[in-house]
Amino acid sequence: MNETLELLLAIGLPTLAAVGVGAAFVARRRGGPTPPTPGRPGDGGRAATAVLDPAAPALAAPTAAAAVEVAPEAEAPAAAPALEVPEPVVGRLARLRGRLAGSGSPLGARLLAVLSRDHLTEDDWDELEETLLLADVGAGPSAELIADLRTAVRVAGVREPAAVRALLREKLIALVDPALDRSLATAPVIGADGLRRPAVLLVVGVNGTGKTTTVGKLARVLVAQGSTVVLGAADTFRAAAAEQLATWGARVGVPTVRSDRDGADPAAVAFDAVRTGRDTGADVVLVDTAGRLQNKAGLMDELGKIIRVITREAPLSEVLLVLDATTGQNGLNQARVFAEVAGVTGIVLTKLDGTAKGGIVIAVQRELGVPVKLIGLGEGPDDLAPFDAAAFVDGLLGD
Ligand SMILES: Nc1nc2c(ncn2[C@@H]2O[C@H](COP(=O)(O)OP(=O)(O)OP(=O)(O)O)[C@@H](O)[C@H]2O)c(=O)[nH]1
Numbered sequence: 001m002n003e004t005l006e007l008l009l010a011i012g013l014p015t016l017a018a019v020g021v022g023a024a025f026v027a028r029r030r031g032g033p034t035p036p037t038p039g040r041p042g043d044g045g046r047a048a049t050a051v052l053d054p055a056a057p058a059l060a061a062p063t064a065a066a067a068v069e070v071a072p073e074a075e076a077p078a079a080a081p082a083l084e085v086p087e088p089v090v091g092r093l094a095r096l097r098g099r100l101a102g103s104g105s106p107l108g109a110r111l112l113a114v115l116s117r118d119h120l121t122e123d124d125w126d127e128l129e130e131t132l133l134l135a136d137v138g139a140g141p142s143a144e145l146i147a148d149l150r151t152a153v154r155v156a157g158v159r160e161p162a163a164v165r166a167l168l169r170e171k172l173i174a175l176v177d178p179a180l181d182r183s184l185a186t187a188p189v190i191g192a193d194g195l196r197r198p199a200v201l202l203v204v205g206v207n208g209t210g211k212t213t214t215v216g217k218l219a220r221v222l223v224a225q226g227s228t229v230v231l232g233a234a235d236t237f238r239a240a241a242a243e244q245l246a247t248w249g250a251r252v253g254v255p256t257v258r259s260d261r262d263g264a265d266p267a268a269v270a271f272d273a274v275r276t277g278r279d280t281g282a283d284v285v286l287v288d289t290a291g292r293l294q295n296k297a298g299l300m301d302e303l304g305k306i307i308r309v310i311t312r313e314a315p316l317s318e319v320l321l322v323l324d325a326t327t328g329q330n331g332l333n334q335a336r337v338f339a340e341v342a343g344v345t346g347i348v349l350t351k352l353d354g355t356a357k358g359g360i361v362i363a364v365q366r367e368l369g370v371p372v373k374l375i376g377l378g379e380g381p382d383d384l385a386p387f388d389a390a391a392f393v394d395g396l397l398g399d
Contacts (some may be wrong), residue, residue, distance in 0.1 A: 017144065020046070030393035059155040083253045084381070086220035092385035097395030099353035107135045107358055108168060108397030115164045120153060130323040136328050137359030138366060139177050169393055175362045180371040184346065185317040186284050188229060195313035198230070198277040198285045202270075204303060204342050205322035206334050207292060210350035210376055213243050214322050215288045216248025218374070223252045227283040232273025233258035234266035234306060237290035245288055251381070267305040275315040285314070300341045307342065320373070322348045323364065326355045330369050339368050350376030358396050360388075 003269045043073050100106060110131050125146060152158045152167050186199045201218075205211050212235060222229050231249045233242035233256055242258040257273040270287045277285035289306060292299070310316055321344040323331045338344055346363055352375050361372050365389035372387045 004281065009205045013021075021238065026262065029375040034123050046262065048119070063348060068335070071177055079211050081250075084220075084251045086224040086252060087219050087382040089386060091222050092382070093301040093375070093377075093388050093391040096353075096383065096385055096389060099377040099383075100358050100392070100395035105356075106396050106398040107131070107356060108172065108393070110365045111168060111377045112397070113151070114159075115153070116161050125150065132359060134357075136357040136363055137175075137358035138363035141359075141362045141366060145175060152170070155167075165397065169397055172393045172396065173389050176389040177365065177371075180365070180385050182346070182371045182373045184386075185375055186222060186225075188283050189317065191284060191315070196281070198282045200274055200277070200285045200287065200310055200319035201318040201320060202287045202289065202306065202313050202316060202336055202342070203320050203322060203348075204289050205348075207238070207290065207330075209327075210348075211235070211286050211322045212244050212248075212373070213379070214320075214348050214376060214384065215245060215286050217376070217381060219249055219254045219286060220381055221250050221384060221386075222284055222286075223254065228281070229254045229283045230273055230277040230280065230285045231256040232270050232285060232287040234264050234273070235288045235290040236264045236268040236269060237292060241288065241290070248381075270306045271309045271313065274310050278313055293327065293347055296337055296341065318345045319343055320346050322350060323360075324368055325349045325357060327359065329359065331360070334362060335364055335368055344368065344370050344374035346371060348372075348374040348376065348384075353377045358392070360391065376380065 022187075072200050111128060114120075114128050114131070117124055128149070129142055129146050132145060133139065137145070137166040148171050149167070152328075153164070158164055158167055184201070186201070188199055189197050192195050193266075198337075203211050203218075215231060219231060220231050229249075231243045231245055232256055235241035236259060239262045242256070246258060248254075257269065259269050259275050266289060268287075273287055274285050286308070287310070289303065307316060308317075313345075319342050321335060321338050321342070323335055325331070327334075335347070347368070347370055349361060349364070349372055352358060361375075364370075365372060375385055375387050375392075377383045377385060
């Protein structure tokens with residue numbers, strides 16, 4: 001079976017035709033290889049379904065078998081809205097850490113209030129453990145922390161408030177695990193054929209956790225770091241998701257590949273986004289998904305197909321699971337299913353600004369063995385921060 005036929009079977013020919021991948025793509029492949037063209041968007045890349053205009057506030061929907069329209073940057077209309085300049089990325093968590101308290105006092109401050117009592121009774125230790133459990137630290141890590149603190153306070157006699165605080169900081173940082181590799185794989189890769197491919201980041205998670213918002217914020221992080229980005233709106237389930245994503249992209253001049261049909265095949269859109277990123281020489285392609293969690297088999301089908309189709313064009317650099325930090329144990333259950341189905345490489349914990357349950361960072365890493373790489377600390381466009389263990393714990397301690 002030749003490569004094209006195999007690919008069409010994988011995606012599903014009828015759906016492809018419906019979103020406009022079919023004819024144009026097949027014709028191009030049959031007509032001979034299309035050399036990838038490293039460079040910037042606007043260099044003449046071609047994709048079957050995308051209409052790319054980085055300056056457009058909302059990108060026009062693709063039409064069946066439409067040729068791509070790429071608006072050259074030099075010919076952008078004079079009235080195009082000014083692009084926003086995202087905030088620098090370095091030090092974001094330190095700047096935003098005041099938001100970690102949620103509506104109450106930070107977890108660390110509550111622990112310190114008990115630890116600084118004159119004589120710690122059994123009830124005090126129980127209270128400490130309960131505080132950790134209520135902050136979603138998880139039973140195992142909570143018990144470990146209490147045991148360590150008891151030893152230090154009772155046996156080694158650590159009593160002076162500054163020393164107790166330093167001890168708590170050290171133990172919490174160890175639980176969050178500063179040794180984990182939290183870097184995002186966003187560098188383009190060179191395939192076995194010697195050709196350059198964009199880094200492809202697939203963003204998964206149940207509805208409402210903040211996937212689309214996170215993709216939009218992450219695009220800004222990457223733009224701030226000087227990367228060229230293409231967005232893929234493979235959340236074809238929710239009608240407004242593609243529009244929402246295109247708006248995020250347009251604010252920073254990032255094109256969005258989307259279908260003009262609600263309910264289009266997400267795998268076809270994901271494929272087109274990666275193909276567009278490849279053809280235009282983009283550094284990174286971010287693919288948003290719907291990831292409805294009706295059942296594991298359905299999810300496996302949908303995400304499995306998206307992953308198969310993407311990896312025919314470029315290797316998958318990251319699968320980021322977006323979890324809503326306010327959902328506690330339920331979020332952990334979801335995380336388990338996604339980790340099994342999609343091979344998650346990093347966690348994005350959103351809405352940490354809306355909760356005093358920052359301990360979920362510890363629990364989710366323990367549960368999945370996957371690092372938290374980014375955290376969402378608000379609804380603002382630059383309220384997404386690379387995770388850093390020490391800055392996070394300092395936020396929990398209310399420093
Ligand atoms: N407070 C707060 N709100 C957030 C954060 N991240 C996302 N949100 C909000 O969460 C809501 C849902 O976000 P979406 O990005 O639409 O969620 P989604 O996962 O794409 O949802 P579906 O498309 O339905 O699957 C929006 O109101 C966001 O503004 C965050 O870090 N903090």
